[in-house]
Amino acid sequence: MEDMLFYDRLQFAFTITFHYIFPQLTMGLSLMIVYFKWIYLRTKTEKYNNAAKFFMKIFAINFTMGVVTGIPMEFQFGTNWAKFSELTGGIIGQTLAMEGLFSFFLESSFLALFIFGEKLMGQKLHFLTGFLVFLGSWASGYFILATNAWMQHPVGYEILDNGKFVLENFSALFTNPWLLPAFLHNQMASIVTSAFVVASIGAFYILRNKHSEYGKLFLKTGVIFGLISSVLVAFPTGDWNAKNVVKYQPATFAAMEGIFETEDAGAEIVLIGQPNMVDKKLDNKIAVPNILSFLTYQEWDRQIAGMDQFKKEELPDNIPALYYSYHIMVGLGTIFISVMLLAIFFLWRKKLYTIKPLLWIIMFLVPFPYIANITGWYTAELGRQPYLVYGLLKTSEGVSPTVSSGNTLFTLLGFVALYMLLGLLFLILVGKTINEGPKPKSH
Amino acid sequence: MEIFWYIAIAIVLTAFFILDGYDFGAGIIHLFFAKKEKDKELITKSAGLFWDSNEVWLVAAGGMLFMAFPTFYASVFSGFYLPLIIVLWLIIFRAIGLEFRGQFKYQMWKDIWDKSFGISSLLLALFFGIALGNIIRGVNLGTAENGISAHEAHYFFLPLWDSSFSPLTTHPGVIDWFTIIIGLIAVVTLTIHGANWIILKTNSSINNKLKTVIFNLNIVLTLLTIFSIIVWQIVNPNALDNFINKPYLLIFPIIYLIGLIGLFFIKKIQKNSHAFLLSTLVITGGIWFSLASLFPVILPSINNVNQHLTIYNTAASEYGLSTALIWGVIGFILIFVYMIIQNRLTSGKIDNMDYGH
Numbered sequence: 001m002e003d004m005l006f007y008d009r010l011q012f013a014f015t016i017t018f019h020y021i022f023p024q025l026t027m028g029l030s031l032m033i034v035y036f037k038w039i040y041l042r043t044k045t046e047k048y049n050n051a052a053k054f055f056m057k058i059f060a061i062n063f064t065m066g067v068v069t070g071i072p073m074e075f076q077f078g079t080n081w082a083k084f085s086e087l088t089g090g091i092i093g094q095t096l097a098m099e100g101l102f103s104f105f106l107e108s109s110f111l112a113l114f115i116f117g118e119k120l121m122g123q124k125l126h127f128l129t130g131f132l133v134f135l136g137s138w139a140s141g142y143f144i145l146a147t148n149a150w151m152q153h154p155v156g157y158e159i160l161d162n163g164k165f166v167l168e169n170f171s172a173l174f175t176n177p178w179l180l181p182a183f184l185h186n187q188m189a190s191i192v193t194s195a196f197v198v199a200s201i202g203a204f205y206i207l208r209n210k211h212s213e214y215g216k217l218f219l220k221t222g223v224i225f226g227l228i229s230s231v232l233v234a235f236p237t238g239d240w241n242a243k244n245v246v247k248y249q250p251a252t253f254a255a256m257e258g259i260f261e262t263e264d265a266g267a268e269i270v271l272i273g274q275p276n277m278v279d280k281k282l283d284n285k286i287a288v289p290n291i292l293s294f295l296t297y298q299e300w301d302r303q304i305a306g307m308d309q310f311k312k313e314e315l316p317d318n319i320p321a322l323y324y325s326y327h328i329m330v331g332l333g334t335i336f337i338s339v340m341l342l343a344i345f346f347l348w349r350k351k352l353y354t355i356k357p358l359l360w361i362i363m364f365l366v367p368f369p370y371i372a373n374i375t376g377w378y379t380a381e382l383g384r385q386p387y388l389v390y391g392l393l394k395t396s397e398g399v400s401p402t403v404s405s406g407n408t409l410f411t412l413l414g415f416v417a418l419y420m421l422l423g424l425l426f427l428i429l430v431g432k433t434i435n436e437g438p439k440p441k442s443h
Numbered sequence: 444m445e446i447f448w449y450i451a452i453a454i455v456l457t458a459f460f461i462l463d464g465y466d467f468g469a470g471i472i473h474l475f476f477a478k479k480e481k482d483k484e485l486i487t488k489s490a491g492l493f494w495d496s497n498e499v500w501l502v503a504a505g506g507m508l509f510m511a512f513p514t515f516y517a518s519v520f521s522g523f524y525l526p527l528i529i530v531l532w533l534i535i536f537r538a539i540g541l542e543f544r545g546q547f548k549y550q551m552w553k554d555i556w557d558k559s560f561g562i563s564s565l566l567l568a569l570f571f572g573i574a575l576g577n578i579i580r581g582v583n584l585g586t587a588e589n590g591i592s593a594h595e596a597h598y599f600f601l602p603l604w605d606s607s608f609s610p611l612t613t614h615p616g617v618i619d620w621f622t623i624i625i626g627l628i629a630v631v632t633l634t635i636h637g638a639n640w641i642i643l644k645t646n647s648s649i650n651n652k653l654k655t656v657i658f659n660l661n662i663v664l665t666l667l668t669i670f671s672i673i674v675w676q677i678v679n680p681n682a683l684d685n686f687i688n689k690p691y692l693l694i695f696p697i698i699y700l701i702g703l704i705g706l707f708f709i710k711k712i713q714k715n716s717h718a719f720l721l722s723t724l725v726i727t728g729g730i731w732f733s734l735a736s737l738f739p740v741i742l743p744s745i746n747n748v749n750q751h752l753t754i755y756n757t758a759a760s761e762y763g764l765s766t767a768l769i770w771g772v773i774g775f776i777l778i779f780v781y782m783i784i785q786n787r788l789t790s791g792k793i794d795n796m797d798y799g800h
């Protein structure tokens with residue numbers, strides 16, 4: 001039973017982590033494509049249209065990967081988490097089915113038209129199809145976040161005698177106080193990823209002295225989008241989320257901030273330190289007094305509950321992993337803001353395209369928004385443990401009762417092998433597209 | 444309300460098998476009949492332009508099943524664990540075959556992805572047929588032994604096969620001689636359907652030859668159909684009772700027959716879209732014929748300890764179902780609008796459309 005739960009969790013973690021590499025780019029990138037296309041409509045400068053079409057190629061590759069790795073996500077609710085599906089399907093089935101009906105059809109129908117239909121439709125309609133693709137991809141994110149918000153902070157339900165959750169109030173699913181902050185935070189973070197990808201490709205072109213006209217356009221657009229989005233990720237959206245966690249999941253908050261002991265007045269904010277689960281303290285800690293209380297409540301000496309205030313079974317089951325996920329996300333977020341501020345400063349002084357060290361940094365920064373996005377999700381998911389539905393349904397109660405650990409390990413190994421191949425092909429294709437550059441291909 | 448969602452999901456699943464069915468079929472044709480590079484390219488394109496919007500129907504069907512019949516969704520998805528995950532892998536292989544083939548000009552690269560596309564299309568068609576076979580055969584719900592269930596009555600787990608490969612044992616596997624017959628029917632049907640699609644959408648050089656292929660496969664399909672009806676009686680003697688009690692359900696076997704008979708005139712049919720319509724009728728009739736034979740059961744229990752899963756004992760709450768009706772109708776109207784727009788813009792032969800990003 002124990003190792004069955006372990007393999008089920010590992011398989012879900014692995015497949016969702018790999019899957020989320022792709023939608024986080026497509027959601028942000030679709031916005032930037034719409035932006036390029038819009039500027040093209042306004043200025044009629046061919047460069048912007050080529051930029052939109054170039055990123056559409058990258059979008060399309062990511063979209064394919066997102067689709068083929070996304071279908072297993074939906075299946076896995078039933079295959080590996082059957083008990084969870086049976087008990088909560090009446091509620092989260094609603095939001096997941098809505099995602100299918102309202103966003104996937106929209107996205108996939110108009111994506112094909114956007115890619116193949118420019119000549120058929122004319123520029124205004126072409127812009128419109130691009131906008132609908134953007135709308136579809138964001139709607140998809142919204143329904144997934146609505147599903148997750150219900151698991152983090154269940155609302156609008158009733159529990160029957162047989163343990164089943166039944167929907168009692170449909171609109172509560174969408175007015176869930178957890179939903180909007182989480183959605184906006186997630187969307188801003190996906191814009192960060194796409195902005196860094198765009199800027200990184202720009203820096204690459206300038207450094208290689210190839211397609212450098214586009215390089216400058218991409219870099220400039222990337223850093224502008226990058227600065228705005230990385231600020232918005234932290235404030236106000238990240239702040240709203242932290243306040244929700246402290247309000248609805250106080251035990252999670254204590255664990256992710258690494259507060260082992262409640263202090264009498266004013267909680268410190270931990271910058272660095274390693275959780276020591278034996279002695280219940282942080283090793284090698286560097287912390288600033290009272291800041292956490294101020295950030296959370298705008299009061300310097302307000303008390304914040306530490307882990308000592310909670311029973312062991314209420315606390316997340318992997319505190320170090322949660323603590324590191326959260327601190328990696330926050331740390332990277334801070335670095336993103338700093339680098340983008342520097343880039344904007346040099347852009348304003350008209351020196352950005354010539355400062356090589358900064359261009360190298362921007363180029364190599366590209367994996368880190370992915371890491372920040374994924375550790376952000378780990379924070380949400382590890383923080384919700386040991387529950388699937390916070391406070392109500394334990395993770396161990398959600399697994400499929402008849403699937404043995406041997407079968408789960410078999411499929412996990414299969415997914416690992418297949419996704420390695422997929423990842424390799426993805427890198428080859430994206431690399432090829434970037435190398436070819438934004439010049440329109442002649443057929 | 445249960446009946447409404449049952450029908451809605453059946454429609455979405457049928458749409459999936461009609462739409463993605465033609466690109467599975469195109470894959471099978473590609474594997475066996477396309478020899479020239481030009482034809483291979485055209486056939487890949489005729490599937491590659493549309494597969495992702497076609498597969499959305501599968502995702503939608505899954506989501507709706509989850510929402511409307513959560514107990515059934517949980518039971519079937521965990522019970523058919525291995526075949527479902529294998530189907531997922533095949534879907535991935537097929538998609539990368541389609542998407543990556545045209546990216547490099549090397550012959551070896553193309554050959555690899557051609558085989559990946561063709562073989563996974565073939566296996567997917569077979570597996571989907573086997574799945575249907577499993578549903579109409581039924582499973583040992585609750586894994587009962589000597590009258591006692593090993594776990595909750597609506598759960599089960601099927602191995603891929605049992606050494607006897609017989610549907611008549613107490614613990615049949617996913618693959619047995621009965622489900623394989625249904626699997627073959629699916630392969631032949633979708634191959635015909637895919638051939639019709641290629642004739643309709645491309646000017647490939649094998650179009651004329653494909654008509655002969657369709658004619659010959661249709662003979663095979665007719666024989667398999669007759670054979671399967673006979674053995675179905677062995678597997679389940681009451682299989683056709685529903686049609687005696689509710690004669691109006693006979694409309695579905697009739698639809699199937701119209702398609703099947705019509706396809707024998709494939710060489711005389713002037714409009715290619717009519718031939719495509721006939722294979723669409725075969726698919727639709729076949730699926731609904733099978734579903735109607737079970738109704739209102741959706742997964743029969745082959746032991747007499749635990750009762751069948753029906754649309755009534757697996758459904759979500761009345762409030763949930765009726766709320767979903769409101770957004771469901773809006774959603775379907777929107778999808779209908781997208782389809783009209785998409786069809787208008789991609790009508791006609793696809794030979795000259797851009798493909799390969």
